[in-house]
Amino acid sequence: MTETASADVPYAIELMGISKAFGPVQANKDISLQVSKGTIHGIVGENGAGKSTLMSILYGFYKADAGDIYINGQLTHIPDSQAAIRAGIGMVHQHFKLVENFTVVENVILGAEDGAMLKPSVAKARKLLKQLAEEYQLHVDPDSVIEELSVGHAQRVEILKQLYREADILILDEPTGVLTPSEANHFFRILDGLKAEGKTIVLITHKLREIMRVTDTVSVMRRGEMTDTVPTASTSPEELAEMMVGRKVLLRVDKQPAKSGKVVVDVRNLTVRDDQKVERLKDVSLSVRAGEILGIAGVAGNGQSELLKVLGGMIPATSGTIEMNGAAIDLTGKRSDGQSRRARGISHVPEDRQREGLIMPFMAWENMAFGYHNDPAYQLNRLLMDNNALKRITADKMQSYDVRPPDPMLAAKNFSGGNQQKLVVAREIERNPDLLLVGQPTRGVDIGAIEFIHKQIIALRDQGKAILLVSVELDEIFGLSDRIAVMFDGRIMGERLPDETDERELGLLMAGVSEEKGAA
Amino acid sequence: MSEAARNRLTKGLTDLAFLILAAAIVYFALRWMTAGVEAMIDPVTPGRGESWPLWAQIAQLVYLVLASVLTIGVLSVLVFFRVPNMRDAILVPATSIALAIIVTALVIMAIGESPLQATQVMVRGAVGSGYGWGYTLFYATNFIFTGLAVAVAFHAKMFNIGGEGQAAIGGLGVAIVCLSVPWPHWSLALLAATLGAAAFGAAWAAIPAYLQAKRGSHIVITTIMFNFIASALLVYLLVNVFRVPGSMAPETARFAEPTHLPSAYDIAPWLGFRRSTPLNVSFLVAIAACVGVWLLIWKSRLGYEIRAFGHSQTGAVYAGIHPVRIIMLAMLISGGLSGMMALNAVMGEAERLVLDPVQGAGFVGIAVALMGRSHPVGVFLAALLFGMLYQGGAELEFEMPAISREMLLVIQALVILFTGALDNMVREPIERLFLRLRKGA
C-alpha cells in the first residue's frame, strides 16, 4: 500500500486551509488534506461533522470561503461542477443524482454529450459502457429505465457516469448506506479494481468497518475540523471512534437484566403492501413483553420503517393481526390512525423527527400537544384549546428533560438536533405508554443527549413498559436491547439474545443469510 | 397580578409608546417632505395636453424613495429593538408594499402623470369624506371575505385560486334564498342567506377539494377551471332559468323589500354616509368572520390540525391527522368564506343576481391574503387598503382620466409579485441585515 508520495510525484488531491460557513454555522474550519494518487482515502466523522461539505467544495458544488485546492500538483480553481469534471473529479452522492424516468445511457451522457445531437452521443456511450462494464465488473443494461433498477444497480450507473467522464478522482459519499452487506462486498471489489487501474478514491462514511476493510489512509473529522490523518493499517476502529467523538465512548449502556412480564403487543403474520403494490413487510410475527426492549436490527429500507409505521398508525396493513394487551387493534380504516393508537397506550418516537415527530415552525408548546391535541387536559371547551395550560405543561417537561433553552415559545427549528429529540422523547414518554415505539432515537444527536435519551428509555423499561426499538446502529441495538430481531427484505430473519450473538452473526442475518434455513 | 404578567404589560405599553412615537416621527417627516415637494412642483403643473418637466418627475421619484427609506428605516429600528420576532410580520410586508408603490409611481410617471397628485386624489377620494368611506368599506368587505378564504386555504398549504367562481356560486345561493322564501325581516333573511352563500360557495370548492384529497389533482389548476365553469353556468342559469320573463337583461328579479339589508346610512347617518352608500351590515358579518377565522386558526383544534398539516403532511399522518379530512374542511371553509362575499355584493348592493357579481374580488383576495400574511388582522388591514385603492381608483378616473381604472390591476399585480412571488428578494436582505446588526450589538 503506497501511502506517501515521493517528492516528484504530486498528490492527486491537496487541500490547503479550506473554510466554509453556512450562515452562522462553520461547516469547515481551516482544513488541509493530502491524498496520494492511486490510493483509497477514507474520511470518517459523525453526521454533521462537515465531511460532505468538504467533498462538495472539492466537487465545485459549494464555493469555499477560503483555501486552495491542488489537483495533481496544479492549483485548481473549482467554481462549479463543470470545472471539477474538467479537472478529472467525479462524485457519487449519497442520494443518487439520477433522472428516474431516463434510461441508463441517457443518464450517463447527461451533461457529457458529444455535440448537439443525441444519436451519436448515445451510440458512443453504448460502446464505451460495454467496455467499462467488462473492465470494472459494472454490468447494467444500458436501455433499462432507472426506476426499474435495484439500488445496487443504480449505484453502478452513478459510477459509470463518472468513469464515462474519465474521472481519475472519485468521491463516494456514504455509498453503502443503502446496500446490503453482499452488495457492499461487491462494491468494495469494484473499488479495489478501480484502485488497481490507478484511480484515486475518497470514501466518505461513518462506518468504521468499511474504512478498515478498504482504505489505505484515513482522516477523521469532528465539528468541521480535521482531527487527524493516519495510515489505516496503524489504527483501530476503537481509536477512530474515539477521535470521531473526541472522548472515550461508552458503547455499553448501564442496565440491569430485564424483568419481563406479560406480552404487551403481539404481532402475527403482518403483511404490508405499499401504493406500488410492493410487499414491504412479509408475514412478520413478533411480540414484546412488559419490561423488555426488543431491538430490531437491519440495513435501512428492509421493512423496519414500515413495521414502526403500522404499529404507530401511519400506514395501513394488508393482512395479519396485532393484539395490544390481548385485544386486537384495527389495521385499516378510521380506527387505525395515530390517534387511535395513542388511545390504546402506544407512544411513538418516529424515525424522522424533523419531518414526522415535530412541526418545525411550531413553537415548543405547540409541539408538546402534537398527536395528543385532542387530549381533554389540553382543551378549554369543546372547540378551543387551552394554550396557556399547554405552555405551563411544556415548561415543566422541558425542565425535567433538560431541553435547552427551556423556552416553550421557541420554534422547534431553533433547537439543536439533540434538544429537538428530547422534546419528542419528553412528549412520548411522559404519556406513560404501555408500548413505546422508538425509531433511530439518536440519529444526528450529540453524545450528551444520546446518553440522556438512552437512560430515559431504560428507565421506562424498568417501570415495566414494553419498548420496540428500531435502529441501524448495531452498537445501539446491542447496548439497549434485551432481545434482538433482525429484519431483511421485509422479513424477520431470526431472533437472538445479545449475550449469545455477535456482530458477525447479525451481519449475516442482515444480509439475508440464514444459518438455520432448514430448521426454521 | 403575577410578576410575569406585569412585565408583559409593561413591555406592551412601552412598545405601544415607541410605536406612537415612531408613527409621529414618520407622519410629521412625511408631511414636511410632501409639502416641500408640492411647493416645488406646484408652479410647473401642466395644463391640458402639456406634460410635466423632467426635473419635477425626478423630484417626485426621489421624494418617494426617500419617504420609503425613512418609513422602512424607522420601522426597522422599532422592530429590531422592540419586537425582533415581528420582523417577518411587519418589516417584510412593509418593504414589499413600498417597492410596489415605487414601481406603480414609475408606471404613472411613464404615462406622463404625477404620482403625487394621483395619490392625493386617491386618498381624498377614499377616506376624505363619508361618501368615500362608504365605498371604501364596501369594497373592503368583499376583500375581507375573499382574503380570509385564500388565507384559510394557505394555512393548509393550498392555493385556492377559485374564489371568483366560489363567490359567484355563493351569489346563486343568496339569490335562491332571497327569491324563494317571503322573508318577514332582513335579519332572518341575512341569516338564511349567509348559510346559503356559504353552502353554495363551499359546494363549489368541494369538487376540486375532493379531487385534490382523493385523486391528487392539482387544486390550483382545478380551481382555475372551476372559475370558468362557474361563469358559464351562471350565464346559462341567468339567461335560461332565472331571467325575468320579458326582460332582456340576464339577471334575476330584484329581491323583495324585506330582504334588503340596512345600509350604513340607515344605521349611522350621523357618520356622514349618504343615502346611496353601498356599505351595509354585511361589513359587520365580515368583521365577525375575521374573529371567527382567528379563533379557528390560532385557538381551535381544527385550526391546529390545519396548520400542522400545512407545515408537514408526513407529520400530520404521524399525529393521526387525516389529510383528506383537513383538505376537505379547509377548502369547504375557504369556499364558504368566498361565497359569503355575495352577501355584500349581491344581497347588500345589487339586490339581485347579475352576470358578473364578483368583479374580480376573488382575485383581489389573493393579494390581500399574501399582504396580510394569512393572519386575520393582516387580512383586515390589507382589505382596507385595497378598499381604499378601489374607491380611490374610481375617483382617480374622474379627476385624472389619463390614468385608467385598470391601474388597480397593476397595483394588485405588483402587490402579489412583491409580497408573494418575490418574497425571498425582500426577505433575505432583511434577514442578513438583522443578522449583521445582532452580531454588531
Add this chain to the structure above:
Amino acid sequence: MDLSTVILLLDSSVRLATPLLLACLAGLFSERAGIIDIGLEGKLLIAAFFSASAAAYTGNVWLGLLAGVAASMVFAGLHGLASITFRGNQLISGVAINFLAAGMTVVIGESWFALGGRTPQLEGAGRFHNITLPFAEAAQGVPFIGPIYHDLISGHSILVYVGFLMVPLTWWVLFRTRFGLRLRAVGENPAAVDTAGVSVVGMRFTAVLIAGVLCGIAGAYLATGLSAGFVKDMSAGRGFIALAALIFSKWRPWYALMACLLFGLLDATGSLFQNIQVAGISVPVQFMQALPYILTVVILAGFVGKAIPPKAGGTPYVKEQ
C-alpha cells in the same frame, strides 16, 4: 352537414387552435423544465397589445411581431426572476403576471391611443394576411381534395403555419437534441443536471424565455392575424385553455396538437352554431364553452388516463446542504 360546412368549421378550428397551440407549446417548454406557467394568459395579452401597438405605429406587422415577442419575453424574464432566481412560488408569480398584463395593456393603451383600451384598427402591411399556397387556385376544381387544399390547408396567415410547424420542431428539440435531454432532465431531477456540470438556472431560464417567444408569437397572431388590432382582455382565457390543453396532452407535443385542435373545434362550433342538437337534446352554447375546462378536470381527476406532470414541476431548485 355538407362538405363546405365541414370545411368552414375545420378552417375556423384551425385558426382558433393556432394561438392555443403556440401557447400550449410555450407551456410545454416551461413545464418540461420544471417551471409551472399559469402566466400564459398574461404573456399572450401583453404580446397582443405590443404587437398591435408597434404595428399601428410603424405600419409594419413584422416589427409588431418583434415587439410582441419582446414584451412577452420581458414578462417571461420576470417569471424567471421570481421563480428561478429568487425561488419564489411559481403559481403566485404566474397570477401576478396575468394581472400585470391585464392592467398594463389598458393603462398604457389608454395613455397612447385614448381609445378605451383599444389600439387603432390595423390595415394593409400592419396585419398578417392570409397567404395562398402554390397551386391552390389550380387545384380548387379537383373534387373533394381540391376544396380541402384550397379552403382548409391554404389561405391562412403565415403564423398559422409557423404554429403547426412548431409541433414537430418541439418534438425534435425535446427528444433528439442535447438541449432537449437537459431540459427534460431539469424538469425531472435538477440535482442530476447540476451535478453533471450543467447550470440549472441557465436551463430553466432558457426554457422560460422560449416560452416567452412562443407566447409572443401567439399573442401577435391574436392581434394582428386573427383580428385587426388589440381589444381589452382579448386573450379571453385562451392562456388557460392552452394550460388545459397542456395537461390534456400530458406534456407531449403531438398530443398537444390534438388537444388544441379539439379545443379549437369546440370554440369554432360554439361560435358558428348557436344551438347544437346532440341526440335530440339541444346543448347550450355555455356548455360548449365550458367543455375544455370540464374535460381538463376529468383528465386531472385521473378517470381517463392519469396525467403525470414533470416531477420537479413547481419546486424551486435549492442545493441541499
